[in-house]
Amino acid sequence: MAQLWGGRFTKETDQLVYNFNASISFDKRFYAQDMKGSMAHVRMLAKQGILTEEERDQILDGLNGILKDVEEGRLEITSEYEDIHSFVEAVLIDRIGDAGKKMHTGRSRNDQVALDMKLYTRDEIKELNHLVKEMMEVLLEIMEAHLDTYMPGFTHLQKAQPITLAHHMGAYFEMFKRDHERLIDIAKRMNTCPLGSGALAGTTYPLDREYTAELLGFDGPTLNSMDGVSDRDYLIELLSALSTIMMHLSRFSEEVIIWNTNEYKFVEIDDAYSTGSSIMPQKKNPDIAELVRGKTGRVYGALNSFLTTMKGIPLAYNKDMQEDKEWVFDAIDTTKGCLALFTGMLKTMQFNKERMAESARHGFTNATDAADYLVNHGVPFRDAHGIVGRLVLLCIEKKIALDALPLDEYKEICPVFEEDIYEAISLKTCVNKRLTIGAPGHDAMAQVIKICQDYLSAY
Numbered sequence: 001m002a003q004l005w006g007g008r009f010t011k012e013t014d015q016l017v018y019n020f021n022a023s024i025s026f027d028k029r030f031y032a033q034d035m036k037g038s039m040a041h042v043r044m045l046a047k048q049g050i051l052t053e054e055e056r057d058q059i060l061d062g063l064n065g066i067l068k069d070v071e072e073g074r075l076e077i078t079s080e081y082e083d084i085h086s087f088v089e090a091v092l093i094d095r096i097g098d099a100g101k102k103m104h105t106g107r108s109r110n111d112q113v114a115l116d117m118k119l120y121t122r123d124e125i126k127e128l129n130h131l132v133k134e135m136m137e138v139l140l141e142i143m144e145a146h147l148d149t150y151m152p153g154f155t156h157l158q159k160a161q162p163i164t165l166a167h168h169m170g171a172y173f174e175m176f177k178r179d180h181e182r183l184i185d186i187a188k189r190m191n192t193c194p195l196g197s198g199a200l201a202g203t204t205y206p207l208d209r210e211y212t213a214e215l216l217g218f219d220g221p222t223l224n225s226m227d228g229v230s231d232r233d234y235l236i237e238l239l240s241a242l243s244t245i246m247m248h249l250s251r252f253s254e255e256v257i258i259w260n261t262n263e264y265k266f267v268e269i270d271d272a273y274s275t276g277s278s279i280m281p282q283k284k285n286p287d288i289a290e291l292v293r294g295k296t297g298r299v300y301g302a303l304n305s306f307l308t309t310m311k312g313i314p315l316a317y318n319k320d321m322q323e324d325k326e327w328v329f330d331a332i333d334t335t336k337g338c339l340a341l342f343t344g345m346l347k348t349m350q351f352n353k354e355r356m357a358e359s360a361r362h363g364f365t366n367a368t369d370a371a372d373y374l375v376n377h378g379v380p381f382r383d384a385h386g387i388v389g390r391l392v393l394l395c396i397e398k399k400i401a402l403d404a405l406p407l408d409e410y411k412e413i414c415p416v417f418e419e420d421i422y423e424a425i426s427l428k429t430c431v432n433k434r435l436t437i438g439a440p441g442h443d444a445m446a447q448v449i450k451i452c453q454d455y456l457s458a459y
Ligand code: ARG
Pocket: 023, 027, 083, 109, 110, 113, 317, 319, 321, 322
């Protein structure tokens, strides 16, 4: 064990205690961010005359060497060190001697870890946004190609009214757009630099916190050193945003699973994104969608767990906070993996246009339009609703769709009906008459697609 402390102790740490306390097995992940933070810190220390320029350069060279050696596999981060901060400092001192011992001047691991986690999260948010964008691009491609691909829209998983595939995909586009905005918003709000908060009460050195913040691309320093070391709100916001992305992916997965069933056959998942059964030779299973749906629980778990961890922590830093990392890392990895796989599956998925349109033709998805026809001919809506209800009942008995019912039978129930009812309740009319912004009608949808294209170009 190699630790940064021990002077006031008379006994060696028990090995089990050491293992329990150590975080290197997981915080080694942000070694690059840790060194980047240290480089900014020593630059600032030299600018303030707390380190000499020579010491600064020795430390910077040392850190750059360590970074390169870790990256190129010459230096291994081992569990002999308590955490990544101890590892870097110990190796630095080993390599450059006394100057290395000055790196931690005016800093605590408390503000250091708060900084590292922010730098890491900021980088990951960029990657997450990139993956969200790729998903939105695939959605937009499908929207552009399927403005006239009719399908049933559902409520209560019962056929309700006809829509188009473009419209259905557009709903997911809006969800992922909000996810993108949420991530941007978190990145904006968290962008203050905790370095200089010290252990909890700042330091006695004349640090230039604005300068360090600027070097590291922050909008400025945090304004309360106790909050600076113990704020983990942005991680909770991130876990919440990731949970929402997963909730969207999970709903989408559920639909793909349903659409892929033998009964629906709306889609065919590409062989590269399906799996087989070890016993049933005919099977082609939607495992990817099922796993995405399943992994949603894992990300929700991270949010709930970390909220619970944080709820009883008095100010300022307490070791409980070390628990932030494994949850956040796992939630980020899981969400990134799910976004990438779902996007690939969606991009290669075949839509069975005929089958979708056929499904929309049955199930009385045009019943509302038949009622609207009557309203347009002066029948009050509530009466029209009742009349069409009776027509539907008749068609159920005869096992036919509304548009297969002869005109004389329409007229028997209500004489207002004329030959043009068939045109009025055709799939095409039902969809294309819905022209208010946000509705599935061809022209309304084309207008929204333009807005979506603009959104992605400005992304
Ligand atoms: N590994 C610790 C963490 O992740 C680093 C901070 C340790 N600070 C302390 N005072 N023990 O939170």
